[in-house]
Amino acid sequence: MARPVRDLIVVGASAGGVEALGSLVSGLPAGLPAAVAVVLHMPARGSSALPRILDRLGPLPAVAARSGTPVRPGRVYAARPDHHLLVADDRFILSRGPTENGYRPSVDALFRSAAVAAGSRVVGVLLSGVLDDGVAGLVAIRRRGGLVLVQDPADALHPGMPENALRHVPTAVVLPAAEMGRWLAKEIEQPALVEASAVSATLVRENEIAGSESGDGGAGEVTIGMASSYSCPDCRSVLNEVEPGSMRYRCQVGHGWTAEALAVAQGGTLERALWMALRTLEDRSRLSRRMARAAEERGDERSARRHHDLVEESVTAAATLRRFLTSIARDAR
Incomplete structure (x- = not known):
């Protein structure tokens, strides 16, 4: 043959x-x-x-x-x-x-x-x-x-x-x-000297997921592997480990991740969340400063002190977070 x-x-x-x-x-x-x-x-x-x-x-x-x-x-x-x-x-x-x-x-x-x-x-x-x-x-x-x-x-x-x-x-x-x-x-001029091994069920299923037009593996919730404690950076659904010890993951929508790519994506998600937190702290300090002035104008010293404390707390936290994010950006260059 x-x-x-x-x-x-x-x-x-x-x-x-x-x-x-x-x-x-x-x-x-x-x-x-x-x-x-x-x-x-x-x-x-x-x-x-x-x-x-x-x-x-x-x-x-x-x-x-x-x-x-x-x-x-x-x-x-x-x-x-x-x-x-x-x-x-x-x-x-x-x-x-x-x-x-x-x-x-x-x-x-x-x-x-x-x-x-x-x-x-x-x-x-x-x-x-x-x-x-x-x-x-x-x-x-x-x-x-x-x-x-x-x-x-x-x-x-x-x-x-x-x-x-x-x-x-x-x-x-x-x-x-x-x-x-x-x-x-x-x-390529040489004949293949190794017989092809049988196609595993996992390989077939992952191939089906990639070929689905619905973007969800072709059959609603994707079922492959065992549930892990991680979530998908793309859709936040639970990630399953494709095979025990493989450190490859599929979420219930079908998005695939290796451990290395998952760690990088999680880092990006965390950094975006931290920048959002920084903006929130800056907004909070501006709002608290305005509320402190309003309290002072109406003679409410107690409320004014409370809002001034919130300003100081927000400004200090924002400065710390900004230094951290700046160091991440510097290390990435």
Whole structure:
């Protein structure tokens, strides 16, 4: 029985990824006997110039993916803003499923769908980016018999994603982006030597959630994993841990989070709340000062003292909070 050939390359990138993607596609040969699907984390609003950039930089034609388009070799398909790019039955699917780590399109969503749809025919490629986006998807590809290629962290503008990938998939091939195209051109000519493992129920369910058009996993409240003590930064519903010890979470709406991304999002939520508290304290001091003056004008010394105390309390608290927030902003630069 003939072994399947590797005819689907899925590529994920985030911060610093445009440069790495350009280096990768420029090294791919014309007539590559594999399709290349690309997700770059991008803002939800507006359009993306990525297809034009990749089309100009490499010999393969690059287009924005459309839902229902057949997966054809020798082309690069780029995800569209605010849509997951998925693979199903040798066709590309665009969905408005729940965000993952705050992103739509999501690298993990593409990788996961490719693992389900194509198994050992897949090569997963992870490029520059922060945190650990794409890592869970690479693990799924590897478990299904696919190959994993990771940009050398020393070559990446932002090494976080490559470094996290190598911690979880230590058998991954590691190359600078400029050498990836040539390696891929040689590797896809070889038949897959590993049989695809069975698709787990968890992998199937997460793939269904990403493909849902309702944004809630397709069936109202999402049921996957066991409830944790955390809440979703996007919708405040309870987060479930997808698998015991995985430190990956899904809320009841379907939003997906890794522990690293969740911690960053929680920090952002906390900082926004603190700025709101600062504004509240400043408003309170202004109002108390006005009420103190009004009390003085009517001869109510007791009320005037109480309002002056509130002014002092609010001003002191606001000054302390402002120093703290300023130090956070300074450390972030």
